Amino acid sequence: MNPIFDDTILKHFSSLEDPRIERTKQHVLIDIVAIAILAVLSGADSWVAIETYAQAKHKWLQQFLELPNGIPSHDTTARVFARLNPEAFEQCFHRWVESITETIGAQVIPIDGKTIRQSFDRDRLQKAIHVVSAWASTHRLVLGQLKVDSKSNEITAIPKLLELLDIAGCIITIDAMGCQKEIATQIVNQKADYVLALKGNQGKLADLVSLWFEKARSNDFEGIEHSYHSSTESAHGRIEIRQYWSVPVSELDALPNQQQWSGLRSLGMVVCERRLWNKTTIEVRFYISSLEYDALILAHAVRSHWGIENSVHWILDVTFNEDASRIRKDNAPLNFSVLRRLSLNLLSRDTSIRGSIAMKRYRAGLDNNYLAKIIATV
Template sequence: MHIDSFSQHFAVIQDPRQSAKITYPLFDVLFLTVCATIAGMDGWEDIEDFGEAHLDWLQSKGLFREGLPVHDTIARVVSSVEPSQFQDCFLKWMQAVSASSEGELIAIDGKVLRGSYNREDRKSTIHMVSAFATANGVVMGQVKTQEKSNEITAIPELLKLLDVSGCLVSIDAMGCQTDIASQIVKQGGDYLLAVKGNQENLAKVVQKALAPVSQKNHTSTIGQGHGRVEAHEYHVLPATDIAAELPVWEGLKTIGVAIGYRLDSTGKESLDYRYYISSAELTPERFADAVRGHWEIESRLHWVLDVTMNEDACQIYRGNAAEVLAGVRHMALNMLRLETGKKASIRRKQKMAAMNSAYLEQVILAGINRLGKN
C-alpha cells in the first residue's frame, strides 16, 4: 500500500502540539483512527486495541516506530485536530477519487449526532449537514451546525465547497430558500427543492397549478412489504405559466408532485402529497427517480451510520472529537463502498477488515487507486 498516496491529502493537517514533545506523529494517529473505523471500532479503547492487534502491519508501513499510544493519548490527539482542516482534506480527497457525472443526483440533508453533547449541557448536541452522491453512495462533504434551524446557513457553506456543475441537487423543505436556489444555479447545477408552508406563496401557487394535472404527465409505482401496500404517482408540469408569479426563484423550469398512497395491515389508509420545484427540465421518470433518490441519504447514509457504525451510540464529545470522528466515519464508509471486490454488506466488510489486514489494505487501496483514474 502506498502510504504516500494517502498522506498527500491528509499529512498537511497541522499538529497543534509542541514539536519537541511529539512522540506519536499526528498522521500516524489519524491513519490508525481511520483504519480502526473502517474495521468497525467506535471508541478510544477500541482504536487502541485495534492498533495493538495490527501493530506489525502498521509498523511495516513505517508508522508508530516508537510503539502505539494508549487510548487517552489517541483521544487527546484526535480531539485537538482542527475540524476545518480535516474537512478541507476530506473534500480534496473526494474530489480526486469521485468525479461527478452529468446529471448526477446529490442529496443534501442534516443528521444529529445524538451522543455528541457535553454532559453538562444536553443542548450542545451537534448536527452534520452532508452531501451524498446517490449514484455511488459516497459522502461528498459535510459541515457542522449547532442547531437544526441553522441548516439554512450551513447548506450554502457546504455548497461552496462542492463542485455541483451538471448535477441535480435535492434538498428538503428546510433548504427551500431563494438564495440557496440561486447559489446552485450560479455554481452550474440544478436544484430540486421540496415545497412546504415555510414558503407560503410558493406553496399556494404550485399546489394550484398542479391540482388539475393531466394523467399523461405522470409515472407510477406500486410496492408491497412489511405488511403494507404502497403506491406512488409522480406528476410534472413545465413552470412556464407560473414563472411570472415566482420571479425570485432563479431558473425555475419544472414543478412536480409526488403522491403517496399507503394501506397498512390494519386497513388504515393514508394519502400524502409532496410538492417540488426544479430548475431542470424534468420528465416524470427523472422526477420520480430524483425524489426516490433523495431519500437514499436516509437509508444508505444516516441509517448505516446509526445501525452499522453506531454513530448515535457514540458518547465521544471531547474537544473537536465528535466533529472529526463524524468525518472519519464518512471517510471510512466511502472507502468501504468504493471497494467492490467483495460483494458483501458494510458490516461484513468491516468484520473482514478487522480480522484481515490484507483486506483492510484492499479497502484503503480502493480509494487510493481512484486517484489515478480521475
C-alpha cells in the first residue's frame, strides 16, 4: 500500500485474503476495498454508484492506489465483495475500532438486532439477513456486528458478539430476546453489568414482576425500599413523560429460579406517556439488572438503549438506505453492511464540521481534503 495510507483506516484492511484465483486478478484487492470505503463514505449505496464515484475521482485516486488496469467495474467490485470472507472483513473493522477506542471504558453498550429487509433472495431461497450490533453510547461508535444464523436467532449470536468485546466495567443493555440466564451469566463473567428487558419469553418471571409492580404502584410504593426518577421532554408538538422505578430484588419474596440469574440485584419499571395533540399513549416496560437499585442509572441505561435505534438503525435506513438496498448475492449484503457501519463510525467521529451524517457524506463526495481527513486514524 502507498505510504500515504499508513495513517488511515485503510491499513487495517491490507491483510485481507484475496478470494479470487490468480488469473482473474486484474485489480489489486486493497484498491477495490479502498474505493468501496471511500465511495460509501461519499454517498454511494450500490455497486454502480461505487464505480461512478471512482470514475469521477480517478485522478485523485491514482495518487495513492495502484489501479494497474484503471477503475474496477461495478461487476468486478460486486463479485469480490460477494466472495470476500465476511468474518475476516468484520475482524478488520473490529481491529480499527479497537485502535481508536483503546479501552472501551465504563459506559452503556446497547446490543440490538436489525434485519436488512431487501437482502432476501427468493430464487436462492435466501432469507433476509439479520445482524446483531453492539454500540458504544459514549464513543457513539458501532463496536462490532455479527450475522444471525439463518436457522437460529439473536440468542445464539449475542454471546459470540460479547466474546469479541472487552466489556469489563460496562453496562450491557439488551431487549427481551436477549433476556436469558446464560447471557446474564456471560456478562457477569466478563466483569460487566446488565439491564435486560423482561417480556413474555420469561413468562412466569415477567408475570410476577408485572403484578408486583402494579400492586406497589397502586400503593405509591408505601413501605417499599425503592428509587424513583422522572423526566419530561417536549418537541414538535409532542410531550413525553417518563417515570422510572428501581427496587432491590429482595423486596420480592419469591422470584422463579432467582438463583439462576447471575448477579441479579434489582428490578425496574419504566412508564412512558406520550401526548400528541389528538391522542395519548402509555407504554410500560420491565427490566432485571445486576446493578444496585438506582432509578437514575436505570434511566440512563434505558435511554442509551433507545439511542441505538435513533443513532444507528434509523440513520442506516434513512441516510444509507440500508432497508432499500437490493444487494443480495452471497456474502455481499453482510460485507456492505460493514461498509455502512464503518462509514457511520467515521462520520460520527468527525468534529471538524457541524451537520448531519447526510451532510457530511455529501461534503465527503465533494471535498477530497475533507474525505482524506475523515479516514485518517490519528
